[in-house]
Amino acid sequence: MIHCSSAGADEGYEIIANPSVAEKTISKSSLRAIFGMRLHAWPDGSAIRVFVLPDDAPLHIAFSKEKLNVFPYQLRLAWDRLVFSGTGQAPDIVNSPEEMLTKVASTPGAIGYLYKSRMDDRVNVLQIK
Amino acid sequence: MCSRSSKGQGLLYRRAILLIAVPIILWSFPAPAQKLPFLSSLPPLPHNLQIHGFASQSWLMSSDKNNFFGKSSSDGGSFDFREFGLNASMRPVSRLQFSAQMISRTAGKGSPGNIRLDYGFMDYTYFSGEASQLGIRLGRMKTPLGFYNDTRDVPFTRPSILLPQSIYFDRTRKLAIAADGMHLYGEYRSDFGDLSFQGGVVRPLVRGDEAEAAVFGRQLPGHLSPEISYTGRVNYDLDGGRIRFAVSASHLNMGYVPGMVDPVHAGTIRFTPVIFSAQYNAERWSLTTEYALRHLEYNNFVAFKDMNIWGESYYFQGAYRFTPDWEGFVRYDVYLADRSDPHGTKWVAEQPAQRAGQGFSRFAKDITVGIRWNVTPEFMLRAEYHNVNGTGWLSTLDNPNRGDLSQRWDLFTILGSYRF
Numbered sequence: 023m024i025h026c027s028s029a030g031a032d033e034g035y036e037i038i039a040n041p042s043v044a045e046k047t048i049s050k051s052s053l054r055a056i057f058g059m060r061l062h063a064w065p066d067g068s069a070i071r072v073f074v075l076p077d078d079a080p081l082h083i084a085f086s087k088e089k090l091n092v093f094p095y096q097l098r099l100a101w102d103r104l105v106f107s108g109t110g111q112a113p114d115i116v117n118s119p120e121e122m123l124t125k126v127a128s129t130p131g132a133i134g135y136l137y138k139s140r141m142d143d144r145v146n147v148l149q150i151k
Numbered sequence: 152m153c154s155r156s157s158k159g160q161g162l163l164y165r166r167a168i169l170l171i172a173v174p175i176i177l178w179s180f181p182a183p184a185q186k187l188p189f190l191s192s193l194p195p196l197p198h199n200l201q202i203h204g205f206a207s208q209s210w211l212m213s214s215d216k217n218n219f220f221g222k223s224s225s226d227g228g229s230f231d232f233r234e235f236g237l238n239a240s241m242r243p244v245s246r247l248q249f250s251a252q253m254i255s256r257t258a259g260k261g262s263p264g265n266i267r268l269d270y271g272f273m274d275y276t277y278f279s280g281e282a283s284q285l286g287i288r289l290g291r292m293k294t295p296l297g298f299y300n301d302t303r304d305v306p307f308t309r310p311s312i313l314l315p316q317s318i319y320f321d322r323t324r325k326l327a328i329a330a331d332g333m334h335l336y337g338e339y340r341s342d343f344g345d346l347s348f349q350g351g352v353v354r355p356l357v358r359g360d361e362a363e364a365a366v367f368g369r370q371l372p373g374h375l376s377p378e379i380s381y382t383g384r385v386n387y388d389l390d391g392g393r394i395r396f397a398v399s400a401s402h403l404n405m406g407y408v409p410g411m412v413d414p415v416h417a418g419t420i421r422f423t424p425v426i427f428s429a430q431y432n433a434e435r436w437s438l439t440t441e442y443a444l445r446h447l448e449y450n451n452f453v454a455f456k457d458m459n460i461w462g463e464s465y466y467f468q469g470a471y472r473f474t475p476d477w478e479g480f481v482r483y484d485v486y487l488a489d490r491s492d493p494h495g496t497k498w499v500a501e502q503p504a505q506r507a508g509q510g511f512s513r514f515a516k517d518i519t520v521g522i523r524w525n526v527t528p529e530f531m532l533r534a535e536y537h538n539v540n541g542t543g544w545l546s547t548l549d550n551p552n553r554g555d556l557s558q559r560w561d562l563f564t565i566l567g568s569y570r571f
Contacts, residue, residue, distance in 0.1 A: 049281065063246070065280075069242070070245070091390060106305040107302050108238065108251065108271075112201060
């Protein structure tokens, strides 16, 4: 797996999940569907909770482009289409890497992304298949 | 008889929608609800309730005597374009979502700003796997037409202040905005793209004077009654939406129930739009095009001749993001009321005395340029300029005297919109 490059996040980062999530790997299309707010449950049926940084956060931009292969404006438009037609919900926005860690660590079913240097053993790493 | 039974059904539908909407609205006010003693025995409120909304105000200024959304050709322009919306959604378990949105839209005489239930439905995911899902929605859903119909009243989801009017003009808006019934939806994801669909059986929302004015161009003594209709859209997204395709079609049926003394007989109206949509999204620019064929049939009204026409619309649009906060776009947009009569000549020849020199009301070609500034993530400002040849999508309510209209005209508009 290639870690982040020059695209805005200078440090390496990982996809992180709450320890309640049994998965250790995830396919790219599932990851896109999760962050596109179209896949709502883990394979065991438990609810997925999605946490993201604000649209202009360097880590959000890097994650969107490198891991999802989409641009942040596309995600924003997709979420708006869901929210304002009633066919889905928006992800929860956290305002800092610290908040990302505490929210993902404390919310069952949570998924997010975080700089490796900020991670600890309260969250699991998810690898892309 | 027919009218009574349809009213009874209408009541049933309204009750069903209330049944869905009321709990959502109650759940959206958790604090007062928890204080009420008789509600205190309810289980604790789930944390995944979401409330979002938006408010926008526009100003429009047009040339000649051509009015768009209010008296825009007056010296002071028109402020008669306002949109407010508030929605709530909750997902008590991962398979089930309740959603409802109230909207008020003021847009000239055709839309006086009354608050209405835009959508209100329950969504149950019957099957959800790693690569596919299948579900059902019951209640009032937005009609899936083209890229924009589902969220056409929400400025942040539009590419411009005014959607391309060729396809998203206000007359069809009334017929196609939303409908009550049942939708199925599904999705299949693979390395070769995501294929999704939604569609179902519905009754169009045709109650009220607005719908009547939109359909007939005036008020009549009787009323419209909805009939069983069908709607659907298939989307194909490649590479996470870098390339998007959609084909949507609806078959909307309604009848007319004449009043006590009414020269207009119990006719039927069938509206069948088919829209092909395509979009390419790069980091800085997006290209969008949509092509629509609209089959419109008016039958057995006696007071006016049967009508059976195919309208045609298309546009090409390019948007460029200079920075994440500044975006510009250009668009060429064509509307033909009757594709077999692109200049309105046949239409004039039918009644030359009344229609001489007004063939340009049967088409509109609009060149638009515009700019968007995201002042903050929640607040945006937009400005755009339209140079239009033809008056095809101008409303008869805002322009009661057809003889006043000019063929070549301009429209300038600005909009401020806040969301949360």
